[in-house]
Amino acid sequence: MKPALFSVLCEIKEKTGLSIRGAQEEDPPDPQLMRLDNMLLAEGVAGPEKGGGSAAAAAAAAAAGSPTDNSIEHSDYRAKLSQIRQIYHTELEKYEQACNEFTTHVMNLLREQSRTRPISPKEIERMVSIIHRKFSSIQMQLKQSTCEAVMILRSRFLDARRKRRNFSKQATEILNEYFYSHLSNPYPSEEAKEELAKKCSITVSQGVGTTITVAQVSNWFGNKRIRYKKNIGKFQEEANLYAAKTAVTAAHAAAAAVQNSQTNSPTTPNSGFQMKDEEFQLDSAENKNTLLTNMFTGSSGSFNLPNSGDLFMSMQNLNGDSYQGAQVGANVQSQVDTLRHVISQTAGYNDVLGGNPMYSPHGLNGNGGWQDATTPSSVISPTEGPGSVHSDTSN
DNA sequence: AGTTATGATTAACC
């Protein structure tokens, strides 16, 4: 009697179980879970152990070129990230273990019960899968919260906008020096950027020395170019300052050449320059400019000012010092741009007066962008630059 | 507080 009843129950269960099973057997890969998995993998949380994820990012950065990545704030970030990863992994393991324990427990229970009620092995299997599903949903929660944590960490540490730090004085100095001494074509090559980044990172006071990356150099130049172009007047003072500075640094080498100025009073070289300055400001400015512009129209692209006129008005800034410096450094090839800048002011001034927009020896073109300097200063200066520049300017 | 300076991000462009 009893065995017969048991078998009947078995059959019934088998049938209902089949129908249920058929309906929910397929378990589609949850897209959200996939998303989370992918993200965790991308963030280096779910990937291989120790050093896997963070090292991947670091390796990518290192492989990109600069051995000195932006590690100052990165290290902190990395530490936190690995902390998260550790928590994640231990939790995950715990869940896994709990899942297994629970599964075996349930299986034991079912096996025990199978003596008193009919339980097919398929049913056990189904039970197990249900348990697994439950646990995986818990795991998903874990993943989700981990993702959130990573996101928060990211926004806290990596979003540089949040805690923007100005570059050190020296770094800005270096960048500005390069910018104004390559004013006609302020587009540093990749190597130049790397060099600048390196130089900027080795700021003298390396206490809080903001390590500067190539990307930051690019950012800086991008910003500088656009902002300089947008309001040249605002940068006049700065431009003069750096023009003078860079010129002065090269002055030593060129000291002798200065004496050759044919025009006037070799007796008092100092006053001679002053005179020149005055000349510029006053009557013979036009004459000068024709000379100067003539020599530049050939070498560098003409440079039409976007909103001409009011840009080069501050002649006062062109005092004896700065101009003198430019003069002195004129025959040094790397100073051509500096010279050009100083000259450009006079030319610009002339533009205003004479209304001839053609003469503007910068690299800016009419559209407001720097021309693709058909002949970059570094190329033209050694060949035709220094000679002509020197002879012309000393005059 | 309001303003300016500045580094970073983004979309559009080539």
Added chain:
DNA sequence: GGTTAATCATAACT
């Protein structure tokens, strides 16, 4: 892929 131009968000200044 690098630039430009606009924009954001914060630092620094008034």
